[in-house]
Amino acid sequence: MTAQTVANKQTKIINLGLVLYFIGIFFGAAVAFLAIWGDLEASLFDALFKAEQRLPSLSCPVLITADEEVTIQASFTNRGDRDENLAVRARISQGFASLIREERVEFTLLPGDSETAEWQVSADDAAWDRVVMARVSTVRNAPYRRLVGSSCGILLLPFDVGGLSGGHIVTAMLIIGLVLTLLGGFLWQNGRSRPFPLHVQKVWRLILAFAGLVGTAVIASLMQLWLLGGVLLIILFLLLISATDSFSGSAVDSN
Known part of the structure; x- marks a missing residue:
């Protein structure tokens, strides 16, 4: 196997990890958003x-x-x-x-x-x-x-989900979100050389920050602290927008 083939395979794994990570983040943020939405209307x-x-x-x-x-x-x-x-x-x-x-x-x-x-x-x-x-x-x-x-x-829920209850759906979303976030983060950082270059360290800190924000937003929203959860989701959204360039570069960089 040539060095170029190995590098290409490594890049694909890193990019897959990034995709899985963001899908997991989406599921967690979706649970927080749904909980906040209901409590906001009820307020x-x-x-x-x-x-x-x-x-x-x-x-x-x-x-x-x-x-x-x-x-x-x-x-x-x-x-x-x-x-x-x-x-x-x-x-x-x-x-x-x-x-x-x-x-x-x-x-x-x-x-x-x-x-x-x-x-x-x-x-x-x-x-x-x-x-x-x-x-x-x-x-x-x-x-x-x-x-x-x-x-x-x-x-x-305006549609049927195969007989599942609302609690089952929320639990499944949380489990899927957690598993994909952890797996994606592991794949993204595992194939990289140590120590991380400066630009990779920046992206890794962002990855940890996003996971922390979503986790805290989920906990706050499930505790009926909808205002705190909403502020955390807004911060997450703004941080995602500002970090787009960093993640775009990371998606194609396997070093």
């Missing part, structure tokens, strides 16, 4: 009941399919030294943003106890046939009396 839902403090334990799925029921849930812990009576209210869209159903869950928490409130929603609850929106709130007494609550949104 405007039932705005008169916005709370003084965020409810960080509120959890909503990212996607729901047409024939699926999913669960919205929020957990509560009594960290004080007295019993706490809670009336948790969930206001959920019912086919329209202006048509709202309200469900209440009441329970008593002893000091140190925790409880989880759950509500079932389906595709029929999606406003504009696009997103199920919910706002969950309650009044907490410790350390002072205040309204605690948050909103979240679940996007309705």
Whole structure:
């Protein structure tokens, strides 16, 4: 095998790694975008009941399919030294943003106890046939009396995916994104000589930065921190645009 053949094969592997890496980045960014989209729309839902403090334990799925029921849930812990009576209210869209159903869950928490409130929603609850929106709130007494609550949104998938649930689709996207990102990054850097030339070091730092931004955006969006997730995706997009020349040169450079 000639040196030229070896070099060509190495270049193909490096370029393949770069392609796989960006496909993986796309899948991760897509999950973050979908989660942010639903929560962004829900942030405007039932705005008169916005709370003084965020409810960080509120959890909503990212996607729901047409024939699926999913669960919205929020957990509560009594960290004080007295019993706490809670009336948790969930206001959920019912086919329209202006048509709202309200469900209440009441329970008593002893000091140190925790409880989880759950509500079932389906595709029929999606406003504009696009997103199920919910706002969950309650009044907490410790350390002072205040309204605690948050909103979240679940996007309705407009097409059937072979009987898969929304949760299966999101999980598959995350796994595919992670595997392709790691594999692509490994292939891109593994065939290069060490130490990396300066221009290759720059691209490698960008590769790590993109992966870090997407990973953080995914975590933030799944925690209903849609504003932080959105800012991270914007930074990612701007960084990708500014780094186009670096990656274009890297795609054909096997040194």
